[in-house]
Amino acid sequence: xxxxxxxxxxxxxxxxxxxxxxxxxxxxxxxxxxxxxxxxxxxxxxxxxxxxxxxxxxxxxxxxxxxxxxxxxxxxxxxxxxxxxxxxxxxxxxxxxxxxxxxxxxxxxxxxxxxxxxxxxxxxxxxxxxxxxxxxxxxxxxxxxxxxxxxxxxxxxxxxxxxxxxxxxxxxxxxxxxxxxxxxxxxxxxxxxxxxxxxxxxxxxxxxxxxxxxxxxxxxxxxxxxxxxxxxxxxxxxxxxxxxxxxxxxxxxxxxxxxxxxxxxxxxxxxxxxxxxxxxxxxxxxxxxxxxxxxxxxxxxxxxxxxxxxxxxxxxxxxxxxxxxxxxxx
Amino acid sequence: xxxxxxxxxxxxxxxxxxxxxxxxxxxxxxxxxxxxxxxxxxxxxxxxxxxxxxxxxxxxxxxxxxxxxxxxxxxxxxxxxxxxxxxxxxxxxxxxxxxxxxxxxxxxxxxxxxxxxxxxxxxxxxxxxxxxxxxxxxxxxxxxxxxxxxxxxxxxxxxxxxxxxxxxxxxxxxxxxxxxxxxxxxxxxxxxxxxxxxxxxxxxxxxxxxxxxxxxxxxxxxxxxxxxxxxxxxxxxxxxxxxxxxxxxxxxxxxxxxxxxxxxxxxxxxxxxxxxxxxxxxxxxxxxxxxxxxxxxxxxxxxxxxxxxxxxxxxxxxxxxxxxxxxxxxxxxxxxxxxxxxxxxxxxxxxxxxxxxxxxxxxxxxxxxxxxxxxxxxxxxxxxxxxxxxxxxxxxxxxxxxxxxxxxxxxxxxxxxxxxxxxxxxxxxxxxxxxxxxxxxxxxxxxxxxxxxxxxxxxxxxxxxxxxxxxxxxxxxxxxxxxxxxxxxxxxxxxxx
Numbered sequence: 095x096x097x098x099x100x101x102x103x104x105x106x107x108x109x110x111x112x113x114x115x116x117x118x119x120x121x122x123x124x125x126x127x128x129x130x131x132x133x134x135x136x137x138x139x140x141x142x143x144x145x146x147x148x149x150x151x152x153x154x155x156x157x158x159x160x161x162x163x164x165x166x167x168x169x170x171x172x173x174x175x176x177x178x179x180x181x182x183x184x185x186x187x188x189x190x191x192x193x194x195x196x197x198x199x200x201x202x203x204x205x206x207x208x209x210x211x212x213x214x215x216x217x218x219x220x221x222x223x224x225x226x227x228x229x230x231x232x233x234x235x236x237x238x239x240x241x242x243x244x245x246x247x248x249x250x251x252x253x254x255x256x257x258x259x260x261x262x263x264x265x266x267x268x269x270x271x272x273x274x275x276x277x278x279x280x281x282x283x284x285x286x287x288x289x290x291x292x293x294x295x296x297x298x299x300x301x302x303x304x305x306x307x308x309x310x311x312x313x314x315x316x317x318x319x320x321x322x323x324x325x326x327x328x329x330x331x332x333x334x335x336x337x338x339x340x341x342x343x344x345x346x347x348x349x350x351x352x353x354x355x356x357x358x359x360x361x362x363x364x365x366x367x368x369x370x371x372x373x374x375x376x377x378x379x380x381x382x383x384x385x386x387x388x389x390x391x392x393x394x395x396x397x398x399x400x401x402x403x404x405x406x407x408x409x410x411x412x413x414x415x416x417x418x419x420x421x422x423x424x
Numbered sequence: 425x426x427x428x429x430x431x432x433x434x435x436x437x438x439x440x441x442x443x444x445x446x447x448x449x450x451x452x453x454x455x456x457x458x459x460x461x462x463x464x465x466x467x468x469x470x471x472x473x474x475x476x477x478x479x480x481x482x483x484x485x486x487x488x489x490x491x492x493x494x495x496x497x498x499x500x501x502x503x504x505x506x507x508x509x510x511x512x513x514x515x516x517x518x519x520x521x522x523x524x525x526x527x528x529x530x531x532x533x534x535x536x537x538x539x540x541x542x543x544x545x546x547x548x549x550x551x552x553x554x555x556x557x558x559x560x561x562x563x564x565x566x567x568x569x570x571x572x573x574x575x576x577x578x579x580x581x582x583x584x585x586x587x588x589x590x591x592x593x594x595x596x597x598x599x600x601x602x603x604x605x606x607x608x609x610x611x612x613x614x615x616x617x618x619x620x621x622x623x624x625x626x627x628x629x630x631x632x633x634x635x636x637x638x639x640x641x642x643x644x645x646x647x648x649x650x651x652x653x654x655x656x657x658x659x660x661x662x663x664x665x666x667x668x669x670x671x672x673x674x675x676x677x678x679x680x681x682x683x684x685x686x687x688x689x690x691x692x693x694x695x696x697x698x699x700x701x702x703x704x705x706x707x708x709x710x711x712x713x714x715x716x717x718x719x720x721x722x723x724x725x726x727x728x729x730x731x732x733x734x735x736x737x738x739x740x741x742x743x744x745x746x747x748x749x750x751x752x753x754x755x756x757x758x759x760x761x762x763x764x765x766x767x768x769x770x771x772x773x774x775x776x777x778x779x780x781x782x783x784x785x786x787x788x789x790x791x792x793x794x795x796x797x798x799x800x801x802x803x804x805x806x807x808x809x810x811x812x813x814x815x816x817x818x819x820x821x822x823x824x825x826x827x828x829x830x831x832x833x834x835x836x837x838x839x840x841x842x843x844x845x846x847x848x849x850x851x852x853x854x855x856x857x858x859x860x861x862x863x864x865x866x867x868x869x870x871x872x873x874x875x876x877x878x879x880x881x882x883x884x885x886x887x888x889x890x891x892x893x894x895x896x897x898x899x900x901x902x903x904x905x906x907x908x909x910x911x912x913x914x915x916x917x918x919x920x921x
Contacts, residue, residue, distance in 0.1 A: 289793070291786040298779065301768035308727055308757060308765050309779040309833070310748035368770045 119362040123377035130381065134388040141391050148270045150387045152262065152338065155272040156181075156331045158379035160350055161357035162283045163327030165375040166320050168358050169287070171300040171367025172227035174321060176216060177328035177354060179238035180209050181347030184332030186242050189251035189342025198258050202333055209329020210322040212238060217318035231321075235351070242344050251342035262338035272334055276376075279327065283372045286323075296320055300367025356403075357382055360410040382406075427452055427489070428587050428618040429474060434483035436469055443469040446483070447644045449637060451587065451618040456609060458629040458650065459622045461639035462662055462880065462913075467622055470639070471589055474620075475507050476500040487587070506580030507589035512572050514564055520575050521546040521560040524582050549582050554604050569596050577605060581612065588612065589620045594628060595714055606632050624712050626655045626917055638662055655919065656910070663880065663909040671885020673864040675904075678702035678888065680738070682872035683755075683841050685724065688733030693719040694896035697733070701841070703870040706863065708877065708887030711916050716896035717876045718760060721845045724874070725757045726750040737841070751780050756839025758830050760846035760876070766830045767818050774800035774814040776829050780837035803832030807862060824855020831862060842866065844875040848882065860886065880909050894918040 134141040141147075160177050167174045184205050191201035212234065219230035264271040287293035295316045299306045303313060331350075336342045359365070360381060361374025382403060389399040429451040436444040444466045451457050459467050472478040474485070476495035485492045487503050514523045521543045522529070530545070532538040546560040555574055564572055573596045580588050590609075594602050609619055609632055621633055629636060630650060638645040638661045645661050684700040694716035701707040711717045722728045724735060726744025735742050737753055744750045747757070759765035767776050777800045778785070785795040800814040807828045811821055818826055827847065834842055847863075848856045863873060863886060877883040883890060884907045892899040892915035899915040914920070 289791055291782045291789045291791055294775065294782055294791060297771055297775070298768050301770050302764060304765050305768050305779070308725075308747050308759065310746075310751040310783070310837075312746060312748060368768065 120371065120373050120377065123361065123374060123381065127377060127380055127384065130384050130388065134384070134391070138388065138391040141388060144268070146387070146391070148265065148268075148273075150383060151273040152270050153387065154379050154383040155270070155276040156335050156338075157350065157353045157357060157383065158276045158376055159279055159331040159334070160328050160354040161361075161375045161379045162279055162372060163324035164351070164354040165358045165361075165363055165370050165372060166283070166287070166293075166296055167227070167324045168355070168363045168365060169296045169300045169367060169370050170317070170320050171365070172220065172317075172320065173231065173355065173365065174213075174216065174324045174328075175228065175231040175351045176212065176234040176238060177324060177331075178347040178350035178352075179235045179242065180212055180325050180328040181332035181335060181350055182242045182344060183212070183238050183245075184209050184329035185336035185339075185346050186246045186251060186342040186344060188333050189254055189336055190245065192254050192258060193251060198255065205333055206326050206329045209332070210326040212329075213322035213325025214318050216321040216325065217314075220321065221314055221317040246342065246344040248344055250344065252340070254336075254340055254342075258337055259340040260337075262334055272338070275330075275334065279330075280372055280376055287372060292316065292319060297368050300369075353379075353382065356407045356410075359407065378410075428487070430484075430486045431470075431474065432484055434470065434473060434485065435481045436473060436478060437481055443642050444473070444480075445642045447639065447642070448647075449474075449644075450647070451620060453586075453616040453618055454613050455635060456613055456619045456621055456633045458633040458636040459620055459639065460626075460629065460636060460658060460662060461645075465639040465662070466642040467639055468591070469642075471507065471591065471620070471622070474500075475505060475589065503587075504585050505587040505589075506583060506585035508576050508580065508591065508593060510592045510595055512569075512576045514572070514576055514579070516565040516572075517563060519561050519563050520550075520558060520567075523564055523575060524549075524560075524579055546582070550578060553578055553581065553608055570598055570601050573597060574601055574604065577608065581608060586617045587620075588617065589622070591622045592624065592713075593621075594623060594625060602628075624917065626658060626919075629658075630655065655914075655917075659910050659913050659917075663913055671860070671881050673860050673886060674868075675706075675888060676704040676867045676870075678705040679870060681736075682738060683724070683874065684734075684736040684739075686734040686736070688720065688723060688735070689731045690719060690723055690728065691731055692896070694723075694893065697891075697893070697898055699891050699898075699901060701872045701874050703840075703872050704867045705888045706867060706873040706875060706886050708875055708883040708890035709893065710877070710880075710883055710890050710912055711893040713878065715893050715916070717893060718845055719896075720893070721757070721843050721874070721876060724750075725755060725843055727757070748783075751837055751839075752783075754838060754840040756780075756834030756837060756842045758827070758834065758842070758844040758847055760849055762823070762826060762830060762850065766833075767826055769819040770817055772815050773804065773809065773811050773818050773821070773829055776818045777803050777814070777832045777836055779833050781833070784837070799836045803829075803836060807832050807835075808858065822855070823850040824858070827851050827855065827859060828862075831859070835866075839871070841872045841874065844873065846877055847875055848877070848879075856882075880912060884909070884912070892916050 160181070164174055164177060187208055188201050188205040191204065192198060216231050216234050219225045220227050262272055266274060287296065295306065295311050298309065298311060299313065299316055307313060332347060335346055357378035358370055358375045361371065361378035363370030363374065385403060386399060390396070427450055429449065431449040434444055434447045447466065447470060449470065459470070461467050469478065473480045476497045476499055515526065524546045525542055529537045530541045543560045550556060550558050550560060555578060558567065558571055558575065564575060567575070573593065577593060593605055597605065612619055623629060633650050635647060635649050636653065636658065637647040638658065640662060679702055681700045682703045686698050688697040689695045697720055699707065709717050709720065719728060723730045726747045726749055742753060763769060768779065774796065778796050781799055782791065785792045803809065804811065804814055809828045809832065810825050818829055821829065848859055851859065867873060875883070875886065888904050890902045890907065890912065892902065892912055894916055895918065902912065
C-alpha cells in the first residue's frame, strides 16, 4: 500500500471522481439500494410493479427535495429544523391563493419566494443575532407552525383546481413528474455545490467560519443564501405534497426535517460541516423510503420498521464519527 | 528534607527537536525560583515534566526526597504540587467557591453539599489574601479576566499546595493585582513553600525571586542567586547564541513604499503604530506574546476594526472593513494559527490554494475549473508542496507543506504585500529554509513582506528593519546593520536600548 492509498481524499464532491472515500460511500449506498430492490423484488410480488415503483418514487421525492436543501445547510455546519413547518405553510399559502382564484403559475413562484423569505429570516437569526442554527430554526419551526394554524383555522384547504393536482399525479414517458422535478433539483444542487463559488463557499464556511472570513468570503450573503435555498426547496416540496393530496393540510410535514437530516447523514454528510454530497443525499432518501415501503409490503410491524430505520441512522452516524476521528488522528 | 524538587540530567526529545538536554533543577523550601529563557528554550517542557504532564526520556527526579519514576498530573497534585498556567484552566460557568473545591465540595449530614460552609471557607481565604472584592458566590465568568487569574492563583493556596508554579502570572494583571500576587508569594515563601516563577518581565524577577535558572535551546545555562546578577547579564545569558547561516537570505534593494501605516490604534491592544514597508523589503515586527503584534497584523488586513490611524497602499489611502477588500487590494495574510484561520482542514489542497482566488476565476459565480486546477498545479510545483495529488485533504500534509499551501493561496490571489504572523510556526527545519528561499524569491520580484516572529535568529536574519513593540506601543525601529539580540530583547521587555 502506497502512501497515497492511505491518505484520506478530501471530502469535496467536486473531485469525487478521484476520491476513494467518496466513491466508497456512494458505491456502498448504491450497492445497498440494489440489494434492497433485489431482495424486495424476490420477496414481494407487489414491490416490482410499475404502480408501486412510481408510488415509491413519488413518496421519496418529497423527502428527497427537502434533503437536498438540508444538505447544503449541513455542509455549512448548520442545520435547518424549520423545513417541515415550511412544507406545511407552503401547502396552505398556495392552496389559499388557488382558492382565491390566483393562477397556479403565479401562486407557485410566490409560495417559493415566501419559503425563501422564511429561510432568510433563519439566516438573519444565525448570522446577525448569532443564535445557533439548531435553536434559531427550532424557533422558526414553532412560529411557522403557529402561523399555519392561524391562517388555515386549523382546517384543510380543499377544492383546489384539478390541473394543480395533476402536477403530482402526472408523468412523462411513465416517469412520475415529481421524480423528474426532484432530479432537476438534484442537477441544480450538484451544479451549485461543485461548479459555483457559492457552493465552494458553503464547504469553506462549514470547515471554519474564521478561515472563510480571512480568505475574503463574506459570511452574510452566503448564510442567507444557504438557509434561503433550504427553505425554498422545502416550500417546493410542500407545494408538491399538497398537489398530491389535492389540498392544503395544516399538519403536513411534521418531523420531515428529521427524515431529511437522516437522508443527508446516511448519504455521508457530517453535522461537523464541510462534508456531504448530493448523490449521497438522494441515495439516503431512497434507502429510507424503500425500507419503509418494502417493510409495509412485507407486512412488517410498522413500529418494528421504525426501530430498523432508527438503527440505520445510528449506524450511518457512527461510521461517520469513526471516520472523522481517524482523519483527525492523521 | 532539604529539597522540594531535585531534578538532574533531565532530557526530553520530540520528533525532530531536542527540547531539553541534561537539565538540572533544584527547588528549596522557602525559595522563589525564577525560570527564564527565550521562546523555545525549554521552560514549559521542563515544567510539564515536573508536573507529570510529559514523561522524561532520561534523568532523575525527586520530589520531597522521594524518587519519582512514573509521574502523572494526579500524582503531582497528590504530592502537593500545583501549577497556574497562562490560560486559566478553571470552570468558567461555576462560582468562585465551586472552583476552589472542584469535585471536593464539603458535605453536610445527609451527604448533601454544605454550601454555607463552602462559601464561608472560600470567602475567609480570599479576605486573608487581600482579595475581599471577589465574591465567592459569583460565577467565574462574571469576573474580569484579571480577577479570574487571581482566583486561579488563590486556588493552590487554598489547596495548601507546597510546590507552586506560576507561568507568566502577571500577563493579565494590573499593577495593583501584581502587588497582591507578590504579597501572596511572600507569604508562601515565609511558610517554607517552594515557588517556580516564569516571567518574561525581568523587573518582576528582580522584585520577587531569590534565585534564577537560565535555559537556552533546551540546555541549562546557569543557576544563581538573583542578588548576584542584573537584567543585562540575564539577557546576555538568555540569548548568547551564535547566528546560523540558515537565517541569512539574499536581500533585494528596496523599492517604493508599498505599505505605510500611520498612527494605527486599537485600544487597548495597540496604540500609535507607524511604519512603512517597501517593495522588496522584509519588515519585522518583534514583541513578546500579548504585545499586540498579532492584533496589528489583523487590523492591517481588515480582520479587526481600528479606532484611528491611516493605512496607505502604494501611496493611496485605504480603509478595510473586511478581509475581502484587503485581498482585492493585493494583501495576503498568513495567520499564526494555521489550522483555525488559514486553511480549511477537511478540504483538498486544490481548494485551499484557491481559497482567496475564487472571485478572480468565477465569472458570474461559476468556477472556471480549469483555472482552478491550473492554479493548484502551478503552486504545488513551484513551491514544491509534497502531496500525492492536489485532491488530497490538506489535513494529511505536514505542517511545512500546509504552510506552503498557505503561501500558494496568497500567491494565487496575486498578493503584492504579504502579512505573515509567525510564518514558520510548527514547521520543521527543512521546510523552514524552503520558506525562507520563497521569501527571497518573492522580495526579488518586488513583494513587500511584513512579518512577525518571536524567534530572534529568524527575524534578525530575514528582516531588513524591525519595529519592536512592548505592550502595544512602539519602542523603536531598528535597521539591519544595528540588529543585536540583547538590544531587541531589552526593547521588547520595555527597557530602553
